[in-house]
Amino acid sequence: MRAPAWLPLPVRRILRVVRRYWRVLVRRFAVWSSPARRAWRRSLQLRVVALTLVASSLLVGAFGWFIAERSANILLSRTQDEVQISMRNKVAYAEQQLSVHPTARDPRLPTTFTTIVSQLADGDPAESGGSVLSMRAGQYADLLPVNLPNNVDTEQLVTPELIRRVSDDGKVARQIVTARVNGHTTKYLATGSPVPTSFGHVELYYLVPLTTEDSAAAQIRATVLATGLALVIMLGVIAGLVTRLVVTPVRVAARTAQRLSAGLLDQRMKVDGEDDLALLAASFNQMAANLQRQIVRLEELSRLQRRFTSDVSHELRTPLTTVRMAADLIFAERDEFDPAVARSAELLQAELDRFESLLTDLLEISRFDAGFAALDAEHTDLVPIVERVADRLSGLAERVGVTIELRLPDTPVIAEIDPRRVERVLRNLVGNAVEHGEARPVQITLASDDAAVAVTVRDHGIGLKPGEERLVFNRFWRADPSRARQTGGTGLGLSISAEDARLHGGWLEAWGAPGEGAQFRLTLPVRSGDRLLAAPLPLIPRDREPVLSPASGETAEPKAEVV
CATH class of the missing domain: 3.30.565.10 (Histidine kinase-like ATPase, C-terminal domain)
Incomplete structure (x- = not known):
């Protein structure tokens, strides 16, 4: 296909170069893939095994993906339930501790905040997998000291979206975030909840790492992948073995049929067992035996026919020569006979010529049938x-x-x-x-x-x-x-x-x-x-x-x- 004439000349040249290289690539790919395409066309076993592997891979892949995702969701749901219970207890404890402070200007309030965070923190957040606790006082943020152990920065863990949902809506909200804490990239389940107080709005944020859950989900995925791969390979091997059981007798039948067509009429298939394949082999052998009998019979009839034609043609030569000599003599003297006898002599001569031509053709055909015809070039x-x-x-x-x-x-x-x-x-x-x-x-x-x-x-x-x-x-x-x-x-x-x-x-x-x-x-x-x-x-x-x-x-x- 030529490039449109309205395109600029450089663009047309580029398109011509692209088309030329594309044709070269197509030809090379055709040459490279020719053995594979030939094997695909000629091998029934290869097609069955390949289709089995493709179908089983799709089925096992879809099932494995469903199992892995379902397992990960179950692990996450269980963690969320545990965090929800723990969060409820922590909010109740914080509410109890803050209830002794009637106003925000109580000088003991910062100490209470620090005590709450220290008491509610689970493990060391500096270590990978440790939970993190944070409190936020809104307009009283200046009253909060550095309230997290080991000075862990929760700015990237407690996102503005999560703060908005907790502070504005006044409800418990959760969010999954991934952040780098103390040199480790970890996925956290961040849960925020408002803490009722008599002097204002306080928020408590509990961040639980999902390292254990991610590890378990990864192990489940690896197990499902390995199991699925082993299952696909096993199905391919089973398909190959089953197909081989069916294809091998067919191949044997094809090779036997080729030998029969080449003239080896004594070739037969091996009959093993009493199943359908054995019935096929027995039927094939019966057919081959019948064909052999018919071919031998036809060959014998053909041989007898050729021999009869050759013998008759040769045997007729001698009487034909004698009749020809007499007919030639009569034909030469036909002018002395009556008109009816002269006409009979002419008819006799014509029919002898025709009979001699037929005899010559029969002899020539018999030489061709016997394979004795030779070319004198x-x-x-x-x-x-x-x-x-x-x-x-x-x-x-x-x-x-x-x-x-x-x-x-x-x-x-x-x-x-x-x-x-x-x-x-x-x-x-x-x-x-x-x-x-x-x-x-x-x-x-x-x-x-x-x-x-x-x-x-x-x-x-x-x-x-x-x-x-x-x-x-x-x-x-x-x-x-x-x-x-x-x-x-x-x-x-x-x-x-x-x-x-x-x-x-x-x-x-x-x-x-x-x-x-x-x-x-x-x-x-x-x-x-x-x-x-x-x-x-x-x-x-x-x-x-x-x-x-x-x-x-x-x-x-x-x-x-x-x-």
Whole structure:
């Protein structure tokens, strides 16, 4: 996001620098946290333990805070009750001692004040934790001597707020204050009370240190914290152990499933006990046994099918050769026969050609299934191959009213390929395009780059329905079996072409849309054995019109299948 133009130039520069450093920090944080995020995504046990620790920490923390605060309040309340009782006794004693003085000008009054303070003081206030007693005579303050033991200054302990509440309201008031007395910072509970006298207003202030209560509250907090921490750790350990009991069989099942998918069909899980996990292991083993039986059975059926196809194909070669020799002889002499017999000879020759093509395809498929297909690669120019394929299919194209358009580069396109197999692939692709072209032009485009060569065959016929681009390479599959065919196809051409492309380490891809035709793309590496990363030509034609979805009216992109 760019800085607004109305900001001053220095501000914009600062913002650009900040954004640059921020992006660097974000990238570094992403790199640094990548192992943790990967572990979080992959480990169920880690997520369960982490969530347990977070939830238990919040719960124990809230409960511990409540316990600690409640304990501190109870200690303070108990101290306040004790101070209130003691304060009541001290006020009664001070009132009794001052009642013998009828006026404020009694010369014995200062001595009485000193005696009261000395008698009511609890312990030595100079020591940390000692209570402090103070008296205040209001307008008779000049009559009070230095009335506290050890000259403790109570100015910071007896606050103006507390004096106002006691002197103005005439009620008992208390306040918690923290002050530094004799070099120690101590928290005090300051309580003030008016003392009734016959000559005026006298106030008594009793300050009790809360050192013991604070120490007890701190110990309670420490105990609660330690207990809570131990409880959280214990819950985490328990969660880890419990999760491990559940996750370990799941991990074993996952590893066993991976081994099964890799072909190790004899892998089984260990069954311990009679609980749900044992039931899971037993069910998994039963499933694996059933899968093993089915896979072995299917492999045996597939092997028998391949063997049957190969044997039948080879066994039919000998009678086909004999029938071919006789048919060729009859076909050569057909002009001397009656018209009906001559026509029969022509039909016999055509059907023998179709049968021989089917037999050749079956033999080729059996070689692929048996793993005997080999690539005879050599450096070859693809331009003559494309021209030769177009020339051989020109007669069929003229019969169906299709024009074959070649878009070939002016320079040779050299690649390390098997010319026979590539020519067979292109012959199948162009033959299908001509057959399904609906009397519209078929374009053949050849292009190359440093790493790959690509040939696209584009027709403008009926096209492919959604999902059919995944089926066109299946054996014996046809888009519309009811259509009249101009060629005696076997339904194996595209399947063999796909195997030829795989043998080269290349791609054979299909695209189609209803009413817009189809396009097939063959992509091969320039050097045999190289890995393909991209194709020089697009799979979806550039002249393709967008397809509108009838339900939403939005543009729908047809799918393509990569083989």
